[in-house]
Amino acid sequence: MNGQIENARTKNADAPTLQSAEFSRILLIKLSGLGDVAHTLPVLVKLRARYPRARIDWLITPEHAEIVRCHPALSNVVLFARRDFLDLLKQIRRAKYDLVIDLHGQARSAFFALVSGARVRIGFDRPVKDIIRHGWRGAREWSWIAYTHRIPIPTLDVHAIDRYLWLGPLLGLDDNPPDLTIHLSSQTARNVQRLLEEHGVQPSKALAVLAPGTIWETKRWTIEGFAAVARQFLEDGFAVAVAGTERDQPRCRQIATAALGACDLSGKTTPAELAALIQRAEVCVTNDSGAMHLAVSLGKPMVSVFGPTSPIRVGPYHRPESVVRLDLPCSPCNYRWLSQCPFDHACMKQLTSAMVVERVREILRTAKSHAELL
Structure with missing residues (x-):
């Protein structure tokens, strides 16, 4: 099974090139969901370790932004506020990201990935078949069409954190144990x-x-x-x-x-x-x-x-x-x-x-x- 998973993870044809590529402006997209945001933190930590000098921003709703704002691996939060939608699109476009990672996997998040103009846009592959048809099965709402590289889904019987870390082989991230630490402001305490x-x-x-x-x-x-x-x-x-x-x-x-x-x-x-x-x-x-x-x-x-x-x-x-x-x-x-x-x-x-x-x-x-x- 381990070999099968490894093969599936690296099926993108230019994965070796991507692993050695350097990116200077990175946008991570996980808009909302308290548990989902917490699950994404290990990806942020590994991105910072892989690209220590890069600008790494996180597109997230204002409601959840304070969960990640103080994280030492993060450069900026980009607020997804519906009332300022056009301004947000301009902000994302002006940032000139060269790598966008969409772990939200819906039409709206894929739209932001496209609008960014990034040459590399990564997200999960299309849904896979599952006996239990009501859980997560892959990218939704045809969002996978927006990605230049798709994270394969070799199995569904895996924790969400480990699933997000399937990004690792594509980008050459380390395989250290995931760091889930939440950093809160002293004012919040x-x-x-x-x-x-x-x-x-x-x-x-x-x-x-x-x-x-x-x-x-x-x-x-x-x-x-x-x-x-x-x-x-x-x-x-x-x-x-x-x-x-x-x-x-x-x-x-x-x-x-x-x-x-x-x-x-x-x-x-x-x-x-x-x-x-x-x-x-x-x-x-x-x-x-x-x-x-x-x-x-x-x-x-x-x-x-x-x-x-x-x-x-x-x-x-x-x-x-x-x-x-x-x-x-x-x-x-x-x-x-x-x-x-x-x-x-x-x-x-x-x-x-x-x-x-x-x-x-x-x-x-x-x-x-x-x-x-x-």
């Missing part, structure tokens, strides 16, 4: 500490963060489950913060109400501040969501509840022990909507809070043992 203090959480207090939100309906563990975990944390002496976006506020509010003493911070943090909140915590409990990937990138103890999605493809990177899931024949299904599920959401409804609490305690014991060895 101060904002979060001030927010916690406003809710009665002092800097010395141990903190557990619960992130019950996610866009897919089917990936949401039960409100009752999260509330029971929150109550156990409170009983164990933790402060508990329930975090999420404005979209998550109804769920977060119900969880905080059912766990007296938990503070509801939903809708009160930016993505970067959510990262700082998780960085402040001793442990984090999530669904399969962006918050989970932030916890991994920040090296925090965490537990994530999985049901319709595959931990192999999108789970916490190299942290299988952090996944709690039921071994059901229908899982993973990759259905997004509850109306698609013929089994009454069994993968989530049958997963108990006791299972999650037990795993949390195992993770914390392991983290404590590792800390004592250092």
Whole structure:
């Protein structure tokens, strides 16, 4: 299989020439998706190692820009704001990029790659066939037509981070372990500490963060489950913060109400501040969501509840022990909507809070043992 993957990765005819080429102006495109942005960070690090003197910019939405803005490997963020679309096109054109890497893989991102005028434009190949037809299978919306070089897709049973790193053989990037580190501003950390203090959480207090939100309906563990975990944390002496976006506020509010003493911070943090909140915590409990990937990138103890999605493809990177899931024949299904599920959401409804609490305690014991060895 390894040989097959290596052959598939380098099928572009001029790959050797590309590996030895030097680029001075590079644009990396990953517009949005908190987890997707976190998954792209190792590519940024490897690009900087390969092209130490290059200007490396990142095209990204304003909402997610603060996650990457302070990264030492990045030169600039280029903000994708829809209201300034024409100005953005002019800005990209004026930059005279010679290499564009589109890891977003949609029509709009491919359009930006074309507009750049870059002589080398790299993105994933067209979708491949898959038995599970609802997950990622390749570039979408015919975006692959815009690329001068396509990243082959030899298998789908691989984590998203490793999939992005298939770019490596095309450009001659190093094969060092991926660096997922998130670099946040000191102001972001101060904002979060001030927010916690406003809710009665002092800097010395141990903190557990619960992130019950996610866009897919089917990936949401039960409100009752999260509330029971929150109550156990409170009983164990933790402060508990329930975090999420404005979209998550109804769920977060119900969880905080059912766990007296938990503070509801939903809708009160930016993505970067959510990262700082998780960085402040001793442990984090999530669904399969962006918050989970932030916890991994920040090296925090965490537990994530999985049901319709595959931990192999999108789970916490190299942290299988952090996944709690039921071994059901229908899982993973990759259905997004509850109306698609013929089994009454069994993968989530049958997963108990006791299972999650037990795993949390195992993770914390392991983290404590590792800390004592250092």
